[in-house]
Amino acid sequence: MKAWQWQAPEKLRLVELPRPVPKRNEALIRVEAVGVCGSDIHYFLEGAIGENRLTAPTVLGHEYAGIVEELGADADPALLGKRVAVEPGIPCRRCEWCRKGRYNLCTSLFFPGGPGSDGAVCEYIAVDHEFCFPVPGTMSAGTAAMVEPAAVAVHTAELAQLRPGDTAAIFGLGVIGLLTARMLQCCGAARVLAADILPYRVEAARLYGIQEVFCNRKGSIKEGGASAVGWIQEMTERRGVDVAFDCTNSADGLALACAAARRGGRVVLTGISGNEMDPLPVSIARRRELCLQWCRRFVHNYPATLDYIQSGKLDVDSLITHVFSFDEAPDAFALTSAYGDGVLKASIEW
Ligand SMILES: [Zn+2]
């Protein structure tokens, strides 16, 4: 089968790999769509996310959907021929965290498109059948691949422990930031204030129904990124928001979110900074007695996420700004990494 393999920073090459044979509990998926994620871009550009480093050629991509073409002997026969959204992280089911139901924290989680495991920018992938979620016949493969980032937003909203009437601030208006904003609206947030450094993303947020948005032209606190915090403080009469979210890919998101949170407030960190050691605004966090909550992907969220999308409450389609063919896959990575042409989600479909 054909696959796009990452070989060095900014270099993907089309290669032939053996077509996987499904194990007893696996489904063989003919991949139809893969979304390019911010985490893929860290690998694409730097070959690493923090301490997780690609040391061998690797197929990237974990946001995918496709048709079940073959099944192992123990896999659910009802899946055959179905279009499925695939939950990409496959846990061991045996470690303490798996047994406690927190399988996103599994000590030996298999995750495609990272060190040691090929991802989905290829023709076929074999995956544990229990992590294949059939989607309605009317749902396109591109939409089904969006269940993955949407599930991150659903989990982020859960971790926020929002109460009706709470106010929220979001830094970073990429796909995760926008979906999180929509989820907070679904969960009863009284107000969602949001900021990004890119004017086109601020505009995209308005079109997506987030009315109170701010563009801080420089992200870092030193360079004036605090202007977004000043705006939030002004909008909340210097109280700060109940919950602040970092949905950026930089260390600054954490600092900004802490600065925007109220006393005793909560900060949820969903963005993936590429640094292993991010600076933390310790005196603000301590004086305000902030509760910092990191988010690790999703857990048990796929069915609920599919419901949110199907019911129209969580719009994912308008976030797919660019569609590339399989042959054009490197262009999808290049566009996303350059923040080119108003890109939110670049989807590779074949
Ligand atoms: Zn992703």
Ligand SMILES: [Zn+2]
């Ligand atoms: Zn485990």
